[in-house]
Amino acid sequence: MKxxxxxxxxxxxxxxxxxxxxxxxxxxxxxITCFGFQEIQTPIFENTEVFIKNVGEESxxxxxxxxxxxxxxxxxxxxxxxxxxxxxxxxxxxKMYANNLPLTKLFYFGPMFRYERPQTGRYRQFHQFGxxxxxxxxxxxxxxxxxxxxxxxxxxxxxxxxxxxxxxxNIESRKNYSKALRSYFSNNIDNMCEDCRRRINTNPMRxxxxxxxxxxxxxxxxxxxxxxxxxxxxxxxxxxxxxLDQFSIPYEVDYNxxxxxxxxxxxxxxxxxxxxxxLNGLAMGGGGKYADMIQLMSxxxxxxxxxxxxxxxxxxxxxxxxxxxxLSYKVDAVxxxxxxxxxxxxxHLAQELRMHDLNIEMDYNHTTMxxxxxxxxxxxxxxxxxxxxxxxxxxxxxxxDTQTKxxxxxxxxxxxxxxxxxx
Numbered sequence: 149m150k151x152x153x154x155x156x157x158x159x160x161x162x163x164x165x166x167x168x169x170x171x172x173x174x175x176x177x178x179x180i181t182c183f184g185f186q187e188i189q190t191p192i193f194e195n196t197e198v199f200i201k202n203v204g205e206e207s208x209x210x211x212x213x214x215x216x217x218x219x220x221x222x223x224x225x226x227x228x229x230x231x232x233x234x235x236x237x238x239x240x241x242x243k244m245y246a247n248n249l250p251l252t253k254l255f256y257f258g259p260m261f262r263y264e265r266p267q268t269g270r271y272r273q274f275h276q277f278g279x280x281x282x283x284x285x286x287x288x289x290x291x292x293x294x295x296x297x298x299x300x301x302x303x304x305x306x307x308x309x310x311x312x313x314x315x316x317x318n319i320e321s322r323k324n325y326s327k328a329l330r331s332y333f334s335n336n337i338d339n340m341c342e343d344c345r346r347r348i349n350t351n352p353m354r355x356x357x358x359x360x361x362x363x364x365x366x367x368x369x370x371x372x373x374x375x376x377x378x379x380x381x382x383x384x385x386x387x388x389x390x391x392l393d394q395f396s397i398p399y400e401v402d403y404n405x406x407x408x409x410x411x412x413x414x415x416x417x418x419x420x421x422x423x424x425x426x427l428n429g430l431a432m433g434g435g436g437k438y439a440d441m442i443q444l445m446s447x448x449x450x451x452x453x454x455x456x457x458x459x460x461x462x463x464x465x466x467x468x469x470x471x472x473x474x475l476s477y478k479v480d481a482v483x484x485x486x487x488x489x490x491x492x493x494x495x496h497l498a499q500e501l502r503m504h505d506l507n508i509e510m511d512y513n514h515t516t517m518x519x520x521x522x523x524x525x526x527x528x529x530x531x532x533x534x535x536x537x538x539x540x541x542x543x544x545x546x547x548x549d550t551q552t553k554x555x556x557x558x559x560x561x562x563x564x565x566x567x568x569x570x571x
Contacts, residue, residue, distance in 0.1 A: 157264075157272025159460075167475040168463050169275060173257050176277045176300045180255045183296045185279055188254040190234040192261075196224040198237050201444055213262040227261035231278045232441075232454055239282055240446050251283040257459075271460060278435075278456030282442065285451040287387035290415045290437060291395075297419060297455050298397050301432065304462065305471040306421075309432070311399035313392075313417040315385035316353075316406055317377045319439060322413065325376040326352050336366045356406050374403050381414060388415055413439040415453070427468055433457025479529040480567060481547075483510040484520040486536035491515065494535050497545075497563065504564055506571075524550070531567065 154160060161169055177187070196216050215227040228234050235254055239245070244252045260276045277300075281293060294311065301309050316322065329352035333340070337348050341360040348355065361367050377385070392399055405416055418434030421427045435455025442450040466472060483498055485491030491510075498508040509527055511520040524532055534546040545563060548555040549570075558566050 155272070157266040159271060159273075164475055167477075168466075168472070169459060171473075171475060172304065172459050172462055172466075173275075173277065175303050177255065177257065179300050179303050180279060180296060183253070183292070183299075184251075185253040185255040188235060188238060188256050189258065190228070190231070190238050190256065192259065193225050193227050194234055194237065196226040198445075199226055199229060199233050201233075213264050215261045215263055229260055229262045231256050231258070231260065231276055231456055232280060232438075235278075235280045235454075236282075236441055236445060236452070239280075240442065240448065245282070245448060245450060249283070251281055251289075253279070253281050255279045270458075275459035276456050277459055278454060280452060280454035282450050282452045285437070285439070285453075287384055288391055290388045290453060291391035293435070293453050293455065294392065294397070294417055295395060297433065297435075297457070301419060301462075304466060305469075306432070306462070306465055307469055307471070308422045309398070310420050310422050311392075311397055311417060312402040312405055312420060312434075313389075313399055313415065314373070314402050314405040315377060315381055315388075315414055316373050316412060316416055316436075317381040318384075318413055321373075321377045321381045322353070324378075325371070325373050328371045328376055329353060329355065332371055333366070339366060340364065353406060356404070372403050373406070384414060412436040417455070419457075421465060425468070427465060430461070430465070432462060432465060478507060479509050479527045480506040480571065481508050481531040481533050482520075482524045482527060482529045483508060483533045483535065484517065484524075485510070485515060486517065486534070487515055490535040490537065490540055493540055494533070497533070497535075497560070501564060501567065504568070506564075506567055530571070533563070 159165075196214075199214060200210055210229075214229050217225055219225050235256060239252060239254075255278065257277045258275065259273055261273050263272060264270065266272060279293065279296065281289065294313075298309065298311065317325065330348055333344070333348050333352060333355060337345050340355070341358060344355045344358050344361060355361075356367065356370060358367065389401070405418060406412075414437045416434070416436035419432045421430045421432065433456055435453070437451070437453040439451050440449075441452055442448050481501070483494035485494040491512075494510055498510055501508045509523065509529065511523045514520055528550070530550060532548040532550060534548065539545045543560045544557040545560055546555055547558050547563070547566065
């Protein structure tokens, strides 16, 4: 018999692991709606050009990590490697800019796909939660977006969070910086990797994000982006920091932070863990502002800002910090029927109770008390509801509290309120 195995870099989620995914999604989704966001769901695959245009042809994501294929109509299709480009496409295609609101605030949750080396907290299929805002540019908005991310991590109970933040400047600043980097690296590029040698002509800022030469002194001594910011960009960034100072978010300015995608301008940020173990320095997620992403896809000059975090990485951090609440499946009641007619009555009762958000289980095959109690032992319900011939005729069912061991008779029509009141 042939054995089937999951593809490298993917995972099966079931039991408590599946509950953890849903828990993070629920906490993040519930909290972000308090910041005025609405959910958006985009297709898992897009035309490849959507990502090349926005993420950047020279980024590692586009050049090395995308799952791209031709469909039966010979179109180039890509499984989405990140959420921002897809949301930007949806924003334009659905003309969300015409809703007469100054801001469009969207959040998403779903699987992303990247062909990269699997490691702890990094997989080839992973879940990502992210937010995108389009319509205005404001230092206060930047601060509010950062606050929303920090609030989610805090709500999840994650400890020792540090915000790293930087400005990579507006488009003019980036042009000046790229010119300085090209001049600096031209004398040293032969000592760097093949990708860096190519990027010096196409996008020298990508060299700063090189994983091969990350410890190379040539890269570490490269010109600092802060020295090439325009006055406008410096004033904007100073204003963002002044707003952050109003809140108790621990942060540090990191002038080497550039982020790995081409669409960022001005404010960029990451949240990392500070600890004395292997989690130290681990990035939980990040994002930043993008001034011209929408303009790259259309004739609309609409600024945006957003962030994303990988859910599996968040779960790994929560596992390490041991901060989970009890996520085990809770059964409100198991219904025991002592004959065929009683089991049918229990079947109807189960359906009624389930429609009122109670978790009800029953044994479908047995009518003996002993066999059905085996199910109770496995599921450990709060209550056991016992129905036999006498209970059917009187309309009073026996309900046993498994914690107190007390058993009471409750009228059939009052069982719902009894369980609800004592849940």
